[in-house]
Every structure is written in C-alpha cells, then in structure tokens.
Amino acid sequence: MPEPTTVEARTRRTELLAIAAQLFADKGFRNTTVRDIADAAGILSGSLYHHFDSKESMVDEILSTFQEELFGQYDAILASDDDARTKLERAVRVSFEAIENHPHEVAIYQNDADFLGTFDRFGYLKDRNAQSRQVWVTLIEEGVRTGVLRDDLDVTLTYRFIRDTVWVAVRWYRPGRGLSHTDIADQYVRILLDGISA
Amino acid sequence: MPEPTTVEARTRRTELLAIAAQLFADKGFRNTTVRDIADAAGILSGSLYHHFDSKESMVDEILSTFQEELFGQYDAILASDDDARTKLERAVRVSFEAIENHPHEVAIYQNDADFLGTFDRFGYLKDRNAQSRQVWVTLIEEGVRTGVLRDDLDVTLTYRFIRDTVWVAVRWYRPGRGLSHTDIADQYVRILLDGISA
DNA sequence: GTCTATAGGTTGATAGAC
DNA sequence: GTCTATCAACCTATAGAC
Numbered sequence: 001m002p003e004p005t006t007v008e009a010r011t012r013r014t015e016l017l018a019i020a021a022q023l024f025a026d027k028g029f030r031n032t033t034v035r036d037i038a039d040a041a042g043i044l045s046g047s048l049y050h051h052f053d054s055k056e057s058m059v060d061e062i063l064s065t066f067q068e069e070l071f072g073q074y075d076a077i078l079a080s081d082d083d084a085r086t087k088l089e090r091a092v093r094v095s096f097e098a099i100e101n102h103p104h105e106v107a108i109y110q111n112d113a114d115f116l117g118t119f120d121r122f123g124y125l126k127d128r129n130a131q132s133r134q135v136w137v138t139l140i141e142e143g144v145r146t147g148v149l150r151d152d153l154d155v156t157l158t159y160r161f162i163r164d165t166v167w168v169a170v171r172w173y174r175p176g177r178g179l180s181h182t183d184i185a186d187q188y189v190r191i192l193l194d195g196i197s198a
Numbered sequence: 199m200p201e202p203t204t205v206e207a208r209t210r211r212t213e214l215l216a217i218a219a220q221l222f223a224d225k226g227f228r229n230t231t232v233r234d235i236a237d238a239a240g241i242l243s244g245s246l247y248h249h250f251d252s253k254e255s256m257v258d259e260i261l262s263t264f265q266e267e268l269f270g271q272y273d274a275i276l277a278s279d280d281d282a283r284t285k286l287e288r289a290v291r292v293s294f295e296a297i298e299n300h301p302h303e304v305a306i307y308q309n310d311a312d313f314l315g316t317f318d319r320f321g322y323l324k325d326r327n328a329q330s331r332q333v334w335v336t337l338i339e340e341g342v343r344t345g346v347l348r349d350d351l352d353v354t355l356t357y358r359f360i361r362d363t364v365w366v367a368v369r370w371y372r373p374g375r376g377l378s379h380t381d382i383a384d385q386y387v388r389i390l391l392d393g394i395s396a
Numbered sequence: 397g398t399c400t401a402t403a404g405g406t407t408g409a410t411a412g413a414c
Numbered sequence: 415g416t417c418t419a420t421c422a423a424c425c426t427a428t429a430g431a432c
Binding site: 027028030031085111115143147148149150151153154157158160161164165168169171172179184187188191192193194195196197198 | 225226228229283309313341345346347348349351352355356358359362363366367369370377382385386389390391392393394395396
Binding site for chain 4: 241245
C-alpha cells in the first residue's frame with residue numbers, strides 16, 4: 001500500500017480508483033479483471049501494481065471511504081432532536097443522495113458485499129451492515145413508540161422493506177435522466193408512509 | 199442439446215440442473231465454474247458435456263422453464279374479472295410464491311439477467327422483462343382509473359417500487375425460517391397499499 | 397509511472413477410452 | 415454416463431528494465 005505523497009500521485013490514485021469503481025459496479029468485482037481496469041486507464045495491467053497491492057486493495061479503499069462518509073450522515077440524524085417521522089424521512093433522503101453522488105460505490109456494496117464479507121480483511125462490511133440495521137430499527141421503534149407509525153408493524157420486516165426499497169433504486173436510477181433523486185425520494189417517502197391506496 | 203429419451207436420462211438431467219441452479223443463485227453465473235457444478239454432482243467436469251452443450255445451455259434451460267410457468271400465472275390474473283385491487287394483490291402474492299417455490303431461479307434472474315441479456319440467445323429475457331412491466335403498469339393504471347389507487351401516482355415509479363420491493367425479498371427470504379411467504383406477502387401488501395403511518 | 401516479459405494457476409470445452 | 419487427458423485462453427501478480 002504505497003503512501004501517496006505528492007498531489008499528482010494522490011490524484012492519479014483517485015483517478016484509477018474511480019475507473020475501477022465504475023467497472024466493479026457495472027460488471028461485478030469478480031468479473032472485472034485487472035486488465036479491464038488497466039485498459040480503461042490506458043496503461044498495462046502490471047502497471048496497476050505500482051499503485052495498489054492487489055485488486056482487493058482497490059475495492060477495499062473504494063468501499064471503506066464511502067461507508068465512512070455515509071455512516072457519518074446517519075449518526076448526525078440519530079443525534080438530532082427531530083421527531084421520529086422527520087428522522088426517518090431524512091435517513092431515506094440521505095440514502096437517495098448517496099445513490100446520486102456515489103452510484104458505483106452503492107452498486108458495489110449491493111452486489112459484492114456478501115462475497116467480500118467472507119474474507120477477514122472485509123470484516124468491517126458486516127459491522128457496517130449491523131450498524132445500518134441498528135439505525136433503521138432504532139428509527140422505526142421510535143416512530144412506533146411516539147405514535148407516528150402504526151403499532152402493529154413487524155419492525156424487522158419493515159426494516160427490510162425500507163432498506164431494500166431505498167437501495168435497490170441504484171439498479172435503475174441514472175443521474176441526470178428522468179426524475180431527480182430528490183423527486184424520487186419525495187415519492188418513495190410518500191408511498192412508504194401513506195401507501196398507494198386512494 | 200441431447201434429447202432425453204428414457205426416464206432416467208430426464209431425471210438425471212433435472213438433477214444436474216437443480217445442482218447448477220443452486221450454485222448459479224449462490225455465486226452468480228459467471229462465478230460458478232463447470233468444475234463447481236461437476237464437483238457438487240460428484241462427477242468430473244468433462245462429464246457434464248454429455249448432458250449439456252455448454253454452461254450457457256444450463257442457465258438457459260433453468261430460466262426459460264421458470265419464466266414460462268411464472269408468466270402463465272400473470273396471464274391468468276390479467277384475464278380474470280377481479281377488481282383492480284384484488285388483481286394487484288394476487289400479482290404480488292404470485293411473486294412471493296415464486297420466491298418460495300423457485301428461489302434459485304428468481305435469484306439468477308435478479309442477478310444475471312442483465313448480463314445474459316446481452317447475448318442473442320437470451321433475447322427472450324428482455325422480452326419477458328418488457329412483458330412483466332406491461333403486466334404491472336396495466337394493473338396500476340386500471341387501479342387509478344377505477345379509483346382504488348391514488349390518482350397522483352407516477353405510474354412508472356410505482357411500477358418500479360412494486361417490482362423492486364417484491365423481488366428483492368429473494369435476497370433474504372429463506373423458506374422454512376421465520377415468517378412464511380404468505381405472511382410476508384400479507385404485510386408487504388398492507389404497507390404497499392396503506393403505508394406505515396399511524 | 398509505465399513497460400516488457402513471464403510465472404503459475406484456473407477457465408470452458410473437446411476427443412476418445414471404458 | 416463417466417473418466418482420462420488435454421488445449422488454448424485467460425486470470426492475478428511479480429521482477430526488473432526504462
């Protein structure tokens with residue numbers, strides 16, 4: 001793991017990671033070869049190893065950087081003194097913002113976290129998963145307790161419903177095409193809270 | 199593509215396809231090797247080619263067989279004279295039944311259809327995708343027209359919401375553990391129609 | 397920072413014996 | 415219906431020249 005010292009090295013590194021992230025997101029981690037990445041970067045595969053230890057190091061850096069940012073935002077919501085409904089809405093919107101700003105990272109996490117999590121070095125993925133569950137369950141329970149959510153909800157099932165509904169949008173949402181991520185978040189929140197019935 | 203003539207050949211073929219389906223579902227089509235399949239079946243990789251032309255033939259047979267059954271059920275719902283709300287509910291329930299009865303096939307379709315669809319031989323996957331969209335959009339539009347659904351719904355977004363919400367459950371639902379698929383369908387339908395607000 | 401060259405392993409698939 | 419044996423292509427990663 002070479003330490004970037006100059007500005008050029010840091011930007012080149014970042015550039016290569018962005019290229020890798022796009023390929024990992026499009027084809028999956030295991031189906032993206034180091035040659036794919038090198039080709040897209042206009043260099044040969046061996047040259048990549050001047051910047052990174054291995055293919056795993058690349059996806060590691062991509063995912064851990066992203067998750068640090070995302071969970072910082074969740075923590076801020078949990079710590080706020082908004083009412084439960086507002087917190088839940090904010091959490092949904094933060095997730096759609098992540099899809100807008102980091103679509104590749106979200107896609108990689110959705111598609112490859114289960115596989116990567118089987119390796120020791122990616123143990124933090126499981127921790128983050130548990131942490132995410134804790135965030136949503138806390139918000140749902142607070143909502144039920146304060147009377148803004150139905151009291152007959154199955155909390156675990158509701159958690160899965162919200163989690164899946166939000167993140168799966170990364171499969172079809174394309175920044176700049178069709179509805180904006182804020183419009184989509186509005187409508188998702190509306191369906192989630194009030195349903196589609198007349 | 200060897201034609202099965204005897205009963206033994208047909209069952210052996212089915213047995214091998216079941217083994218392949220589980221591996222494709224667990225690890226993805228591209229990350230499952232013919233050796234993985236042969237190992238799980240207790241034979242050597244070369245022997246698989248006595249039964250199938252290629253790895254692609256296997257996944258082709260798995261997916262096309264499943265989709266024929268599934269879309270037969272959708273057609274029956276569309277053709278019925280139930281009201282729009284009942285049809286929508288039935289379509290959701292049929293999808294959860296498919297997850298219960300054919301979890302591997304559903305998972306393969308969810309994870310690998312985009313990739314497989316890029317090959318000519320799997321062109322039918324795109325047709326089926328368009329057909330599925332047509333089914334849901336028809337039901338939603340009928341619901342709006344007959345006044346059982348909100349008339350301010352974005353039909354396309356609602357279609358995606360329902361489709362994603364239903365099928366993504368294949369990621370965590372395990373037959374025989376926790377809630378039954380009918381219980382889950384009940385709660386999903388309830389959230390979808392009425393939301394989670396108190 | 398990139399290239400040349402290559403090691404060592406895995407891949408899907410085939411030919412022919414049993 | 416399965417095995418033995420194998421091929422050509424592809425994989426991640428390394429060593430050292432430029």
